[in-house]
Ligand SMILES: Cc1ncc(C[n+]2csc(CCOP(=O)(O)OP(=O)(O)O)c2C)c(N)n1
């Protein structure tokens with residue numbers, strides 16, 4: 001039977017078992033929306049901005065493991081996706097983004113709302129394609145889902161010209177895909193596994209370094225098993241945190257420029273660095289010449305291009321993390337490394353990551369989140385709020401964290417939580433955000449209200465773009481250039497110190513929440529932290545915004561100053 | 577730093593070339609030349625490209641190309657037996673009768689062909705290796721400074737059977 005392209009689009013979504021679609025309409029997508037009308041099997045979510053939309057699809061995908069699906073119109077609808085596409089792709093999140101396009105006959109004519117979205121997104125996604133022929137539509141959609149979710153997951157953009165949406169053609173949908181240039185490798189080189197395990201089994205000072213890849217391949221259980229059999233301490237990147245429970249004895253902490261002293265020192269002193277699913281990004285290596293300089297390095301990654309790019313590797317293993325770990329477990333045995341494990345324990349005890357301070361510190365707020373929520377998805381925004389969250393959240397199988405690690409996109413946290421809550425209606429969803437980032441997608445409060453999403457939104461309000469301000473304080477002589485969120489025209493020029501008399505913060509987050517129909521609670525004293533979180537947890541119909549008024553010049557410590565080696569850390573703020 | 581050669585088999589589709597050249601600009605790889613054409617299989621294009629890089633960057637280039645969905649195969653031609661030729665046109669203008677004579681003499685010694693001429697200009701075709709063409713440009717540039725126009729096609733290459741020519 002012949003059906004329209006739009007009807008085939010809906011059929012394809014169902015064939016791909018898409019239950020949720022994040023979608024914002026417009027002229028060049030109106031036929032697709034028409035075909036979705038009255039469709040019971042697909043939950044169509046209408047956010048308030050396409051950036052919020054794509055981050056929501058991202059949060060949905062990260063928290064459920066399914067492909068997140070977006071549908072927007074051409075031109076501005078499509079360009080509003082760009083930041084979210086880059087964000088998701090950078091963190092290997094599977095998304096398929098459909099964009100409406102002007103009819104094929106008008107492409108290239110500077111038609112109304114025409115942009116070359118495939119050209120714009122080519123370098124920030126896994127694959128981007130325009131459908132030029134109706135008969136190619138089914139095959140391309142099938143390919144899109146396959147590419148998005150296999151291998152190193154990523155974003156696929158499918159541009160759908162309006163005439164293709166309207167044209168009649170076959171209703172067939174292929175069962176299989178065959179792409180000659182794309183063969184996600186599902187094998188593990190046993191020779192390399194053997195080499196790696198030999199190296200590990202003879203190590204005196206080994207560590208595991210675990211990145212987001214372990215979580216993406218859902219290998220948490222296997223990773224824990226490997227660590228427990230061998231007894232080798234585990235360090236994570238921020239994307240890998242939670243791969244083994246953060247309270248586990250073998251867990252050392254995060255590596256990186258805001259990593260723990262114990263983790264960074266262990267990396268600098270180890271003799272075998274066994275890393276799985278990390279690309280040795282500059283945020284974790286510090287000065288590369290001195291990174292793990294005394295160690296033999298084993299690197300498991302699904303992406304051959306990630307291996308030996310930033311750090312030269314001795315034993316490369318191109319493989320999916322879970323498959324590799326399964327094979328590693330077969331050859332694993334207990335190591336005799338008691339002295340090394342004790343040494344790391346000493347460092348941990350001597351230099352714990354903690355804020356030694358009275359009053360309502362971010363640490364206390366995040367510890368309270370740990371205590372209040374048991375089965376939860378916690379999203380973060382970007383900035384100090386994110387770094388504190390990655391330092392203090394106790395993550396495990398039941399508590400996962402979603403954060404924009406690769407791109408570091410402010411405005412990610414709240415819409416990602418919306419997607420996570422939609423995908424996990426029974427789970428508590430918590431946002432940890434800054435006051436700056438919260439304002440980047442605040443319009444999604446309406447989405448959270450209309451879909452009755454009981455999200456707990458913790459705004460850590462320091463009245464600054466705190467992360468940047470901290471750098472200005474530490475490395476730019478306190479020249480607080482464009483980082484004060486309480487600045488008004490009436491302020492003195494070149495202010496570099498907050499005082500009691502600073503102008504009032506705008507917006508009033510509580511009134512703003514209330515104007516949307518959400519609940520708002522302002523917390524200024526540490527005693528109010530737990531009650532506020534309890535109230536939020538029990539508020540099941542609408543979101544709750546908790547604004548924590550924190551110390552304006554709180555810093556994230558420890559820190560590796562720019563261009564320094566990883567173990568060259570500043571441990572405490574000067575004033576504390 | 578070293579000059580390298582790659583042969584790519586890619587899907588013959590819109591945007592594939594843009595993707596590949598975008599990869600080079602986006603990651604600031606140093607692309608030398610690039611030629612593309614359809615193969616005996618109409619759905620596949622074959623690209624010959626040269627670049628200058630250190631070993632580590634070259635490894636990255638190959639991996640990044642392989643990573644692309646539309647790239648079917650990447651073959652390193654840097655150190656293998658191949659035949660490689662570049663088409664080049666050289667137009668020399670403002671020629672006196674003596675210049676003309678000299679150009680015709682050059683064309684008898686060098687492996688080039690005079691394709692076309694009129695009273696004061698000559699068009700030469702050279703299908704040779706890149707180095708040969710470089711030398712030819714140097715020679716003609718000296719003899720006819722500021723009067724030559726050069727169109728280079730970039731090299732195409734194919735694996736050799738019995739002899740190598742690059
Ligand atoms: C979209 C975007 N713009 C700018 C930045 C640069 N940036 C990183 S952290 C930060 C400050 C964030 O301030 P806030 O949201 O208040 O969080 P805080 O650091 O104070 O916790 C900025 C501006 C970014 N990461 N993302």
Ligand SMILES: [Mg+2]
Pocket residue numbers: 434435436460461462463464465466
């Ligand atoms: Mg702030």
